[in-house]
Amino acid sequence: MGIVLGNPGTDGLGAAVGVLREWQDDGPPQLHPGDLGWFWRFGAEATAAAVRTWSRDGRILAVGLLDSPELLRLAIAPDARRHQELARRLVADLTEPERGVLTHGTASVEAPSDAVVHDLLAEHGWNAGDPWTPLRRDLAEPVRDPGVRVEVAGPELAQLRAAVQRAAFEGSTFTAERRHAMSAGLPYADARCLVAFDERGNAVAAVTVWSAGPGRPGLLEPMGVHRDHRGHGYGTAISLAAAAALRELGSSSAIVCTPSSNAAAVATYTSAGFQRLPEIRDRHRDACLPPRPNDPPARGD
CATH class of the missing domain: 3.40.630.30 (Gcn5-related N-acetyltransferase (GNAT))
Structure with missing residues (x-):
């Protein structure tokens, strides 16, 4: 079975929070369960609506939080950050608005600095955003x-x-x-x-x-x-x-x-x-770029 994009709903937030806890280490910083916790000030339903997951065979490989319609903050399982298949699926879902992740127009993606998705987004015309300093x-x-x-x-x-x-x-x-x-x-x-x-x-x-x-x-x-x-x-x-x-x-x-x-x-x-x-640095898109000729066709969630 391939990688599946999902929206966990309120019942699935516990699983998303759980894997975010497990993935925290002393490597490059990434989306933390506390980021979901701070977003929770808007309520459980709003938090669930802002969360996306990418899974294979029931295992969550990546979790995204839409801090706004133009900004996705992404965490990836440490053993999956260099997986080409996951990176390709992420890029397809992030660059095609009809898949229900990012909207048309300008957009930004925050991802672990050692994740191969940075390289693929760069190939699709996403530029490096403003620098942030982790401490x-x-x-x-x-x-x-x-x-x-x-x-x-x-x-x-x-x-x-x-x-x-x-x-x-x-x-x-x-x-x-x-x-x-x-x-x-x-x-x-x-x-x-x-x-x-x-x-x-x-x-x-x-x-x-x-x-x-x-x-x-x-x-x-x-x-x-x-x-x-x-x-x-x-x-x-x-x-x-x-x-x-x-x-x-x-x-x-x-x-x-x-x-x-x-x-x-x-x-x-x-x-x-x-x-x-x-x-x-985030990856930033100034406008909604057209798909490349070799991009996979769009699929539903």
């Missing part, structure tokens, strides 16, 4: 004290957690209701929301951390500092608290990714002990 902090040793008060933001602090998020990111629509929806999702069983306070008791920064299980990398997504309290080291402090929380959850390392152009964010993470990894 990783090893958690074998204890993390130093952040120097500020940090609390786990449970349901009783949902309003405060959401307010800091909106004050940290222009245009954010995060609310207490969306925080509750996120915390009801499967990935949040191994996650924590943290809020940092200054000496006057003001909430100054927040982060959500996501474990993929003991011995696997955990994710910071998102981390932000309140716009009225920037420039005082609170980004470093909350990043240190995030790393400590992931260590308590059993994570082997803490990972985060930020646009390389955001020098302030890169500096914040490095000051918290994160090490820069080689830059990564």
Whole structure:
């Protein structure tokens, strides 16, 4: 049986989250269960509608999350990243809008940097996008004290957690209701929301951390500092608290990714002990390109 593109529905989200946990390692960063967990703020049905899977004989080989109609974030099983058949199927599904993955027009694909799908997309005219910087902090040793008060933001602090998020990111629509929806999702069983306070008791920064299980990398997504309290080291402090929380959850390392152009964010993470990894780039399509003559014909899901 060939490779099958599918939409798992709400009942299949557990399987998608499960393989994403299993695939996390210290190799090139890829879609993390925490990325699905953060998307879950829109609810289980919306998350299921944004997920795609590629499977053979019941085994999931790749999982994609449509962060938007123009952006697919892709994870691939480590032993399948160099498989030509899977890469060809992925490219066919990503380049033909009628297959129900990406829409017409501009589009981007984020995939593990060692996956052969990058090469095939390049052959189809997809260019390298803007650079992103992944950073990783090893958690074998204890993390130093952040120097500020940090609390786990449970349901009783949902309003405060959401307010800091909106004050940290222009245009954010995060609310207490969306925080509750996120915390009801499967990935949040191994996650924590943290809020940092200054000496006057003001909430100054927040982060959500996501474990993929003991011995696997955990994710910071998102981390932000309140716009009225920037420039005082609170980004470093909350990043240190995030790393400590992931260590308590059993994570082997803490990972985060930020646009390389955001020098302030890169500096914040490095000051918290994160090490820069080689830059990564999405594959970007400026317009919907016509199929190449030797492309396989379109098939339904």
